[in-house]
Amino acid sequence: MATALTAPADPFLSIHAVRIFVRDLDRSLRFYVDQLAFHLVIDTRLQSGERWVAVSPPDGTTILTLVAPKSNTSEHKLIGRSTQVVLCTSDVAAKFQRWSKNGVRFIGTPRLRRIKYVASSASSSPTPSATPSPKQNGLQPPAPKLLGEEAPIWGSVSVRFRDLDGNTFSLVSFDELTHAVESQRRIAAEKLEAERRAAQELAIATQVHSRLFPQSMPQLKSLEYAGACIPARAVGGDYYDFLSLGPDRLGFVIADVAGKGIAAALLMANLQANLRSQFALALEQPQRMLQKVNRLFCDNTPDGAFATLFFGDYDDSSGFLRYVNCGHLCALLLRSDGSCDRLESTSTVLGIFKTWECAVGESSLRRGDLLALYTDGITDSMDHRDEEFGEDRLIDSLRRHRHHPPQSLLTSVVADVRAFTPHEQHDDITLIIAKRSS
Numbered sequence: 001m002a003t004a005l006t007a008p009a010d011p012f013l014s015i016h017a018v019r020i021f022v023r024d025l026d027r028s029l030r031f032y033v034d035q036l037a038f039h040l041v042i043d044t045r046l047q048s049g050e051r052w053v054a055v056s057p058p059d060g061t062t063i064l065t066l067v068a069p070k071s072n073t074s075e076h077k078l079i080g081r082s083t084q085v086v087l088c089t090s091d092v093a094a095k096f097q098r099w100s101k102n103g104v105r106f107i108g109t110p111r112l113r114r115i116k117y118v119a120s121s122a123s124s125s126p127t128p129s130a131t132p133s134p135k136q137n138g139l140q141p142p143a144p145k146l147l148g149e150e151a152p153i154w155g156s157v158s159v160r161f162r163d164l165d166g167n168t169f170s171l172v173s174f175d176e177l178t179h180a181v182e183s184q185r186r187i188a189a190e191k192l193e194a195e196r197r198a199a200q201e202l203a204i205a206t207q208v209h210s211r212l213f214p215q216s217m218p219q220l221k222s223l224e225y226a227g228a229c230i231p232a233r234a235v236g237g238d239y240y241d242f243l244s245l246g247p248d249r250l251g252f253v254i255a256d257v258a259g260k261g262i263a264a265a266l267l268m269a270n271l272q273a274n275l276r277s278q279f280a281l282a283l284e285q286p287q288r289m290l291q292k293v294n295r296l297f298c299d300n301t302p303d304g305a306f307a308t309l310f311f312g313d314y315d316d317s318s319g320f321l322r323y324v325n326c327g328h329l330c331a332l333l334l335r336s337d338g339s340c341d342r343l344e345s346t347s348t349v350l351g352i353f354k355t356w357e358c359a360v361g362e363s364s365l366r367r368g369d370l371l372a373l374y375t376d377g378i379t380d381s382m383d384h385r386d387e388e389f390g391e392d393r394l395i396d397s398l399r400r401h402r403h404h405p406p407q408s409l410l411t412s413v414v415a416d417v418r419a420f421t422p423h424e425q426h427d428d429i430t431l432i433i434a435k436r437s438s
Helices: 025-035 092-101 175-211 261-283 286-300 390-401 406-420
Strands: 017-021 039-045 051-056 063-067 082-088 105-116 153-162 168-174 223-230 238-246 249-257 307-315 320-326 331-334 340-343 361-364 370-374 429-436
Touching (some): 249 261, 286 307, 331 390, 340 361, 390 406
Parallel strands (some): 017 063
Antiparallel strands (some): 105 153, 320 361, 370 429
16 A cells, blocks of 8 residues: 655745845955855856855855846846845844944944833734633733743844945844844754764774774784774674683684674673683683683673673694684684584573583684684675675685685675675674684
């Protein structure tokens, strides 16, 4: 069934432009920009060859279109008359002094006037109305207001001035209007300051987040490796690490904390701190290490928080690999003969159960073998048909680029994912590539 499209209930509406007739566009343009400090909005040639010039006051959205009519037109006769344009400012006296110094010609000096704003009522109408007034209903009529929250007695200051062609304008300020404008400016300034602080705090969070990833990489004789994390937002919940477990021993860690953004990044930082405080136990007892990490993660995070994690302990002298896969995507071990081993889960995720057990898996890397650890930001990426990149495409990408060094290979795989996905990145992309050369 077709659904009818409806227009917004209250579409946007504002005054766009007022035409001001002048004799010389360049001369008038200098007056408005140099003497009144207006902004130049546009100065261009239309397809018809007519020049279009427009200016606007520095604090307004309505523009003045400057038009130089031909001498034999009716519009030319309007040059030098009252424009009926009223410019509003918060301080007429200050504008009067500044513009006078700039050579603006004023008609008289600013005058103060007290005004009482009275709203019309049903009782004052000479024609009886069938609709009872608020007073007849026992309700007090609302106090009349202009724009702000002041009492209905307020003042105004006004003065008139001419441009170079004698066109007359009014410059005014109203107490209540001034208060309303100042209130809006204050709110806007507070919002801008809050946004500035939020942006500054997010920038700091981004810097701190980047420092949670490995800042140095232990050197091994037979293994080259690289890692990268590309958050979907400024910060994210993916984590990878390289841990020095002793001579010729390297720990690989990749994890994916549930959630996105700052909340996930805080949980990730907690997991990283827990793991780094306990990883010395990994040398002989990886199960005990991860049990402690799981307990700390449970104690220090809210209910429902969890993380998948893959931990690998690699011995460079033998190529032997011990690993624990805590509910994470299976690691891919591409053999030099083209076959692929999947290092699947050996336990459940971290953070759900305080009483938690895990099993240790074993494998090995031979010369020419390639190990890939990744998060679902890669395999879950979708194309325009909502088809996932998936594990098969990842394996194919790894095979096509496997002759590259790990860092170049990693870059190529990420490029393949991004070429496959035309949409904005919605999940963190994290990848570790390790390749044994001898």
